[in-house]
Amino acid sequence: MTTPSTPVETAFALLGEGRLVDAQNVMTRELEAVTQRHGAGSPEWASVQCDLGNVLLNGDQLDRAIECFRQAVSAAPRDHESHKDQLTYLMNLGMALRMAGRLDEAETELRRGLQERQAFYGREHPGYAFGLQPLAELLLERGDLPAARQVAEEAVQNLWSNSHAHVADAMALRAAVVDAAGSPEPLFLGLDQLPDPVVDRLARAVTGRRPVSGRVLTELVTALETRLGADHQATVNGWSALANHGRDIGDQAGRVEAIERVLASYDRQGRAEEGLMASLGLAMAQDDAGEAEAGLLTYESAYERAERIGRPELQSQVLRNWGLALKEAGRPVPAEQRLTEALTQARRGADHEMAGRAGVALGLFLQHENRLPEARTILEECLPAMDPLHPDALIGRSHLGAVLDGRTCGCGDLPATTAAAFREFVVHQLPADLLARLDVTVEDGDFKIDVELRREPAQAELEQLNNVMEAAYAEFRRRLVRS
Template sequence: MTTSPTPVELAFALMREGRIGDAENLMTRELQAATDRSGPGSPEWASAQCDLGTVLLNADQLPRAIECYRYAVSAPPRDTESRKDQLTYRLNLGSALRLAGRLDEAEAELRRGVEERLEFYGRAHPGYAFGLEPLAALLRQRGDVPGARQVIEEAVANLWDSGHERVASALALRAVIVHAGGTGEPLFVGWHQLPDDVVEEIGRSVTQLLDDDDPAAQPLLTSLVAALEERLGVDHQATLNALAALANLGRVLGDPSGRVEAIERVLASYDRQGRQEEAVMAALGLAMAQDEAGDAEAALHTYASTSARAERIGRPELTSQVLRNWGLALKDGGHAGPAEHRLSEAVSQARRGADHDMVGRACVALGLSSSTTVGWRRPARSWRRA
């Protein structure tokens, strides 16, 4: 028996289709229905306010989302369940205020939420730790690293002792905070006691917490890669994902040599595992990185070897993609004749396949290569995450 989606699930489905206005209208009607049924200030009304706030938050309408969360928090709880819901509403309010940059208000709401959670759950319950983690993140953002460290250590201890899965995100935040403190302490501790899936989640969470514009993110991510290699192995997908993130960060921070090295490690892993198509994509990323590092000769050599890889696989769309990128690199290097030859081959290969979009891209690249328009530049390319 299938379960009908909730209104908020339908709203998010509409948002995924780009129908933001329809999603908002749906939740506004739900709020009005709850008001008509149960009255303003009721638990049902508060729940609908929260749902509307969440949709608005994801539609980048922060001021209106904050207003909805404030309404939700204002509703007096009538029983244990509505009291628990109110704690969630306050957490949402504090988080939304933080996103809006209203850090004083955010800290006040999050601290009040921690106090209320302590009173409701007790110090040993995971529900208490759920309020500590966002407070620690806010304190780190405000530069209060010692305060953030104290709060996150309590959250980690709570979630660890209770065996709760959210210990992964808390440990990730702890690593970021310890790194910010510059004490030289180990960032990742106790991993041998954790299941593989929890360690993988820590890796994902750390990469999500990184500030790509902060040079300090690079040594943190390097430490993460080393920890994942030791715990899960050099060929584990979590390790490769972290290396891919390190490569992308190298581009943002202007470290072409570090970017090249990270991609070479991913490529070597795919070759060891016999993952041929992933190896082709990594090799394309390596060629782009070498080009951006100013080593055009190495890049063209990598494109040539990557083309041979793609031919061995025998998938026309993949071969076309490699030839297209190779041709564009040749054009940028002033090799007009070889460039046009490779791009013509890219069109021929694409037409052998079933991907009409790939045909269009190859034709556009060939047309631009043949154009005499002055000032055209190929758009910047980035290597996707592993």
């Protein structure tokens, strides 16, 4: 494992672990240090403001990210490199404003940035094209398809003539614009002339877009199979994206077909673990398609795959999903057997999260069967080993509360449990003597927060309180929406 070498790398590593407050604290300390060394308004200060903005952006704290990008843009360039950096900051500002739904402001900043890029680079330079793409994205979002098409085409032509790999991103954007306009013309003209790495990048750019249409994905997969072959990872990823699209729009038959193509490819390549994961996805898709018996047979096959691989955590995952499917099919006896085996297998491995998830699944099953003492024992054993913010841990805690109250279900308690976890998250990040009271409730699908301070906070403490509250809101709002 590579150790992060810079503060921003450390911050993004922390973000990947779900530690939003720690991530922003790393960058806040770096900003303070750079301000002391180089001064506010310096190129170094602007660079860290941008890094902090990117961390906040990835933590769903858009308003704070926008302010950081504004600060970065406000720094006067001192040389060619700092001027080039400022163009990046301005583009980031425009994109963040678009993500926040502030489209008029976003268009103003993106057009301003494009003008400055033309003056700095010239219209034929790829640096100019980099400013065209976010503007085309904005115009697409606004529904101004003729203007979006014109800007996207200019970006493609610029990057194509410069033989720049970013032409893949521009082509993916152009395909989205052409599709949105309902034009019957081919979406990926010129793909056959691109080098393989650029084709692969194009595939990732298309499958990474949200939203993306079934037509775009289907034409992409067809082109990839012709160019790279059915077993190339880009092609397999395209089928996976089609499966996800089928799930999102309720096309379960298309979803099943796409996963079957993925599974067949992994089997041809002898990629056992990937094949196992695909078979689990297939079982869930079959169940959602109303083919419960086919799904159960696929789970049985998946467990045979897991046994051949021999990793306890994989066996546990299959058994857990299989047991839950049997429960939904009205077969409680084999369901309990599979869920019990899932916990046994997980305990053999070193994955504490998997053991916790298996324990929660078994505990909930026992609770719903009105076997409350057994459910309590299992839940009290497994929950302390889990990340308290894990979705399964939140579900487990809500049900444990119901068990302690003598109830057979805690399914309706999840908002209250999430609110309690929100409060705990905030309290543990602040000085022990700062808060007199912190009430968190969920009303109308959102958090309602009431804070009373025990004393007047220092400026640094007030900033910490605001940062922690905003990070908690961003993180737990996502969890509340998913629940």
